[in-house]
Amino acid sequence: xSTLWTITKIVGKAFGIISLPIAFCECVGxxxxxxxxxxxxxxxxxxxxxxxxxxxxxxxxxxxxxxxxIYTYTSPRDPKVHHVKRVTATPxxxxxxxxxxxxxxxxxxxxxxxxxxxxGQDSRNYGPVNMGLFQxxxxxxxxxxxxxxxxx
Amino acid sequence: MAQNGSWxxxxxxxxxxxxxxxxxxxxxxxxxxxxxxxxxxxxxxxTIYDGDIVFTRSYNPRKHEINKNDIVCVKxxxxxxxxxxxxxxxxxxxxxNISFNNIRPSARIAxxxxxxxxxxxxxxxxxxxxxxxxxxxxxxxxLFRVWPPNRIGFIEKY
Numbered sequence: 333x334s335t336l337w338t339i340t341k342i343v344g345k346a347f348g349i350i351s352l353p354i355a356f357c358e359c360v361g362x363x364x365x366x367x368x369x370x371x372x373x374x375x376x377x378x379x380x381x382x383x384x385x386x387x388x389x390x391x392x393x394x395x396x397x398x399x400x401x402i403y404t405y406t407s408p409r410d411p412k413v414h415h416v417k418r419v420t421a422t423p424x425x426x427x428x429x430x431x432x433x434x435x436x437x438x439x440x441x442x443x444x445x446x447x448x449x450x451x452g453q454d455s456r457n458y459g460p461v462n463m464g465l466f467q468x469x470x471x472x473x474x475x476x477x478x479x480x481x482x483x484x
Numbered sequence: 485m486a487q488n489g490s491w492x493x494x495x496x497x498x499x500x501x502x503x504x505x506x507x508x509x510x511x512x513x514x515x516x517x518x519x520x521x522x523x524x525x526x527x528x529x530x531t532i533y534d535g536d537i538v539f540t541r542s543y544n545p546r547k548h549e550i551n552k553n554d555i556v557c558v559k560x561x562x563x564x565x566x567x568x569x570x571x572x573x574x575x576x577x578x579x580x581n582i583s584f585n586n587i588r589p590s591a592r593i594a595x596x597x598x599x600x601x602x603x604x605x606x607x608x609x610x611x612x613x614x615x616x617x618x619x620x621x622x623x624x625x626x627l628f629r630v631w632p633p634n635r636i637g638f639i640e641k642y
Contacts, residue, residue, distance in 0.1 A: 354515070411619040
């Protein structure tokens with residue numbers, strides 16, 4: 333029946349068109365706003381006025397995480413929240429922080445640290461973060477315009 | 485439709501767009517609905533056999549709950565790009581009474597973590613080897629089996 337085929341084509345096209353931006357966010361990247369002060373002064377997210385908090389571009393296309401790069405990841409303590417921290421140790425490196433015996437990191441474990449150590453939780457609280465939890469790599473600050481630019 | 489050389493471009497653009505729509509549609513279905521996964525290995529016998537194909541439901545921590553004894557597909561904590569399919573034996577805050585060896589002292593499962601166990605204990609590499617895993621590694625929950633045809637149906641729960 334040709335009306336059925338027409339309806340299928342319209343529904344298919346609508347679904348495809350709506351899926352395009354969602355797939356782009358999943359596969360290429362998307363902007364995200366920073367919450368919290370744990371990455372000060374690199375990222376500012378502690379103002380109640382939302383237009384003063386940083387917006388960063390999170391890229392889903394990136395090579396293996398390296399020291400100094402900033403990543404978003406699902407928190408190991410609560411899968412509903414995402415944290416954004418900097419990689420300070422990669423698999424195979426030996427961790428030497430207090431309250432922990434020095435041990436090399438496992439094959440997919442990364443040590444994430446806040447830039448602002450007085451605030452927030454990071455690997456000192458919940459240990460190394462598995463690469464499977466990583467969501468995206470923070471590449472640029474998109475907003476505010478005065479701080480626009482690459483993070484590296 | 486335009487003529488000659490432009491006809492070729494028109495068809496090419498149509499193909500590219502339709503491929504983009506199809507790919508995006510699949511990404512959205514994988515993210516919000518579920519996946520069809522081909523399972524290998526013997527670690528979940530007798531519940532799941534090597535070669536079974538199952539339909540799974542995508543896991544969104546903000547919307548779904550993982551209950552004890554659910555079968556889940558998780559991203560492997562030791563090998564990038566590999567999915568494991570195991571049962572959730574212990575959820576967060578439960579006492580770990582499974583790791584008998586002294587490598588992991590008997591303690592509560594940490595907040596946001598779960599303990600995976602294969603149904604076939606002899607042939608399963610699970611949380612007895614790599615420890616409890618954060619729930620953020622869970623990719624989807626196994627719902628029912630679609631292949632082989634004589635065993636189609638919901639996967640048995642304990």
